[in-house]
Amino acid sequence: MLGTLYTQSSNYTYAAIVTAKPDTAQSGDVPTDNKAVYISSARLGDREIVYGSLLHTIDEAIRPIYQSSRRLREMSEIIPADVFPSVEYTESGDGIGLYTLPxxxxxxxxxxxxxxxxxxTLLLSGIHVRTLLEDFSGRGNVPVPIYDYESEPAGSVSLAEIFNTLEHYRYCVVSGEFVHDVFSSKGQLGSDQLVGSKMKIHELFNAIFVFIxxxxxxxxxxxxxxxxxxxxxxxDRSDAIFAVQNVHSIAQIMHERTVVVGTLPEFIAVLNRKLELTTKERRILQDAEDKGETEVHLVRIGGLPVFSIGRLLHNKMIETHITINGESEKVEISWDEFFRELVKVHGDEPLVPREVLEKRFEHLDAVGR
Structure with missing residues (x-):
């Protein structure tokens, strides 16, 4: 058995994972561990941050880029007014702007x-990009152009290679629009003939967006x-937390799509079709039957579901809790069916579309992350 207990404190939700094994000598279970207590999530406005989930890792990879873009724009306030007309500010497609001063x-x-x-920004974002590359290595072959010392094109390297090199960061320099001389205990980018090679910072940041x-x-x-x-x-407790948090975060995937697109994702409709009649619906049907009515229209008004791992691991079930017409309902779906249906209706969609990332950052930044 694997259960998760939740408690609320301010805007934080704390979780405790409790496990138990069947007692072969007596009926019941024998607790094995109840010490995995951690902060599960935080709610800011109508948005939720599910810590430790892959969605949160994506947030953390992108957040430094958005924040640096804003900070760079705000730097104009410290430039003397008499010099400002001579200042050039160039902003790339990813929102990163650079100043050129006399x-x-x-x-x-x-x-x-x-x-x-x-x-x-590069080093902070890189911590989380490397984490994502561990789970989604097949998506990390995004080419990033490199340039020689004279700023002439010198080929390209993959995003994965860049952040693998930075895994044990030792040295790099940002000068103007370029990142120069990326070295670590893992080596350097490119061949020995490309010592002094460099990348354009906005092309590197754009590659992170492409990867995600x-x-x-x-x-x-x-x-x-x-x-x-x-x-x-x-x-290991970290493996259990990863599973619990990421199953929980599926609700965030659905919620973000609802907010940005304005309609419920198809997967929610799939889940609704699997729900049996609620107590209220059965009562409506019984009342209609008692009155001799032959046709009844049922209207379901529901919210977004909450997902969790079924307590009995050997049953391999996902529990879905959803509010229908003011009543909390639960439906259990096998792992096979749950993920098959999710992939069937949404599988080829980006996990986090660019517009969702932007709206989410704007919201969380406004209310204070």
Missing amino acids: PGDYSDAIIHQQEQILKD SRIRIKDFAGVLRARLENLSVDS
Whole structure:
């Protein structure tokens, strides 16, 4: 048995994973561990952050890029007014803007600050990009152009290679629009003949967006399903938390699509069709039968579901809790059927569409992440 107990404190939800094995000598279960207590999620406005989920890792990979874009735009406030007409500000398609300033005592300090922001963004985002590459390695072959010391094209390297090199970060320099000299204990980018090679910072950040946009719901379902198959009461607590959090986050996938698109995802309709008649619906039908009515129209008004792993792991079920006409209902669906239906209706869609990322960042940034 694997159960998850939740408690609310302020806007945080705490979870405790409790496991137990069947007692072969007596009926009942024998607890094995009840110490896996952690912060499961936080709610900000009408949005939820499910910590430790793959969706949250995507958030954390992209958030530094959005924040640096905003910080760079705000740097215009520290440029002297008499110099501002001579300043060039160029913004790329991913929203990253760079300043070019005329020579002056203040220029070096401002440009240095700009370069530090970009370098911090690269390293912070890279922590989470590497985590995503572990689970979605097949999507990480996004080419990023590299340039020689004279800024001439010198081929390309994959996004995965870049962040594998940065895994044990030792040295790199951001200068102007370029990231120079990426070295680590794992080596360097490119061949020995390309010492001093560099990348354009906006092309590197854009490659991160491309990588994330390539992750499909079917990829997510495949990763999660494989983790569930390997889950047992003896599993490492981190594996149990990964499974619990990512099953929980499926509701976030559905919610985000509802907010951005404005209609319920097809998967919700699939789940509704699997629900049996509610107590209220059975009462309506019984009243109609008592009155001799031969035709009854039932209207279901429901919310978005909450998903969890069925307590009896050997049954391999996903529990779905959903409110229908004010009543909480539960339906259990096997792992096979649940993921098959999810992939059938949404499998080829991006796990997190770009417009969802943008709306989510704007919302969380506005209410205070």
